[in-house]
Amino acid sequence: MNKLIWVLFLVFLSCTSPKPEKVNGISFVGSRKEVAQVHVNPVLDIHANYAAIMPYGFIRDIEAPELVFNTDRQWFGERREGCMQYIKTLHENGVKVMLKPQLWIWRGEFTGHMVMKTEEEWEKFENSYAQFILLYAELAEETQTDIFCIGTELEAFVKNRPEFWNQLIADVRKVYKGKITYAANWDEYDETPFWNQLDYIGVNAYFPLTDDKDPTMQALKEGWKPWKTKLQALVEKENKPIMFTEFGYRSMDFTGKKPWLVDRGEMNVNLQAQADAIQVIFDEFWSEEWFAGGFLWKWFIDHEEVGGHADNRFTPQNKPAELVVRNHFAQGKRTGS
Template sequence: MRFIFKMCLFFLVSSCAIKSTKSEKINGVSFVASRDTINDTHIKPLLNIHANYAAIMPFGFIRELMHPNIRFNTERQWFGERKEGVKQYVENLKQHQIKVMIKPQIWVSRGVFTGGIKMTSEADWLILEESYSNFILMYAELAETLDAEIFCIGTELESFIDNRPEYWKQLIVEIRKVYNGKLTYAANWNEYNRSPFWEQLDYIGIDAYFPISNEKTPTVEACRSGWLNHKPKIKTFSEKYNKPILFTEFGYRSVDYAGKEPWRSDRDMNTVNMEAQTNTMQVIFEEFWDEDWFAGGFLWKWFHNHNEAGGENDSRFTPQNKPVEALVKAQYSR
C-alpha cells in the first residue's frame, strides 16, 4: 500500500512538473545595442514588465548585397554591437535572473533588407561563407562561455540560405561543436516554410510580421480574423517537425495601418496611432501565448534607456512609455 501511495505521489509531482515546464513561456524583449554599458537602472524596467528573456544582438556589417566580406567586432562599432558589449550585457542581465538569446545579425549599408544578400560568383560565395562562419562561430563560442540559453544562427537571410543550403546544414554541425544550448534561426514570416534545416534546430524561429489587417485602426476582431490566414499553417508546421514555434521577433508600430505590413519601418509612416498598436498586440498574445506548441517570443524592440524611449509622440515599434506597455506587463506577469 505504501509503495502504491509513493508511486501515485511520484506521478502527481511529475505531472505538475511537466505542466509547469510546458506552460512556461519565453516572455522576451529584443534588447537594442547601444553606445553604453548597462547597469541595474537599465534592467529594472525589464523586471517591471516581468520579462524573463532578452535577445542580445551583436552586429556584422556588409557594404552591399553582393559584397562577401562581413566586418564585425571592430572599435568603430557601438559597445553593445561587439563582443565586449555582449559579454557585459549578458552578465548583468543574468545577475537579475533574466535569461538570454544571443542573436548575431547582419546590417547592410543604408538598411537594405538582408534577405537579398546574394553573390554573383562561386568565389564570392566561398568568401561570404568563410566570413559568416567566423562571425557566427565567434559568438557561438561566447554564448557557451556566458551560458546563454539560446543561440540564433542567423536572421532573415533567405537568399543566402536558398542558394547555399548545404553550407548552412554544415554550419549548424560546427556550431554544435562549440555551443551546447538551444538553437534557432530567425526566419522572416514568409520564409520559414522553406528553410531547409529545422530538424537540426531546437525551435522554429519566426520573425512574426504577418499581415493581418488593412484597417487604419485595426480592431481586435479584424486582427483575430487576419490571423486565421496564418495561425493554422504555423501550427501544422510545428507538428510537421515536432518542434515548438518561437517568435524570434514580434511587435507592431504605434502607427496607422499597423497590421497591414507590420515589417515596414519607413520613416514616412509617422501618423501616431496607439490604439492600432495595442489592438494588434492584444490579439497576438491572445492567439498564441496559451498554445502548447508555442514557446513564446521576443518583443521588437526595447531600448536600454527606458525614460527616453518611446512615448506618446513615438510611431516606432517600441512599447516603452506607451499604452501597450501595460498590456505587455499584464501578459508577461501571467
C-alpha cells in the first residue's frame, strides 16, 4: 500500500509541477537614444517576458575582414553602453533579456554568404569577430543577462571554419555563465554542427509556408507540417529544446511565401495575413514541450510612431497583429508557460 501511495504521489507531482516558462519575446530594436519607461510600457502592455537586445558590427562587403563595432559613430542602442542601459531598464521592469550581437554588411548583403578570400583574411576576421562576441559576452555576464546568442545567420562562416566556432563557444563559456544559443537561418539550422555545445537550438523561423496571395489559416497550418516534423526530429537527435531566435511576418500579400523578404518593394498591405500567420505559429508551436518560445521580429522603441494600418513591414505595432501577440502572451502569463 505504501508503495502504491508513493507512486500516486509521484504522478500527482508530475501533473501539478509548473511547466517551464516559454520565451514570449520581442526583438527590441536599438535607437539613437536612451530607453525610458515610456518606451518599455508598450512591451509590458503586450505581456512580453523577454526582449532581444541587438548590438551591431558593420562590414564593408561579404569578403572584407574588417569588422567595426562599439564606436561613437553607431547609434546608442547598437553599442555597449546603450545595450547596458537597455538591459538595466528592461530588467528593472521584470523583462528578461537575450543579448544577440549581429552583423550588418553594407547595402544589406546576406551575412550567410560571407566568405574570406585567403587564410590570412579569415584569421583577421575571426580575431575581430571573437573580440566582438566576447565584448558582449562579458556584458551579458556583468548584467546577468538571461540568454546570450553567439551569432546570427552565418552559414558559410560556420561551414568553413568549424574549429573557430568550437573555440569561440569555449571562450564564451569562460566569461558568461548563462544560457547560450546561435541564431541559424531557416535553411541552415539542420547543418549547424555545434548544437550539442549550446543550451538551445536557435532558429530564425522564416520558413516558406504557402504561395497564396491571401493565405487562409488552414493553408498556413498545412505549410508548417513538413518543417515542424524536421524541427522535432532535430530536437530528438540533439536532445535540446528549440527556440525561435526570430519569427515574424510582414503585413502584406504573399506573407507566407518568402517571409524573409526585407526589400521595400511595393507589396499591398494585408494586415489580416500578418495577424493570421502569427496566430498560426503560436498555435503550432507554443504548446509543444520541446519548444522553448521565441522572439518576434521586430519591435521599435517609439511605439506610437511606427507600424499602423498603412505599413507593410514586419512590426506588429499598431496593427491587428499586435492584439494577437498581446492575447497570446497574456495567456502564457496566466498559465506560467
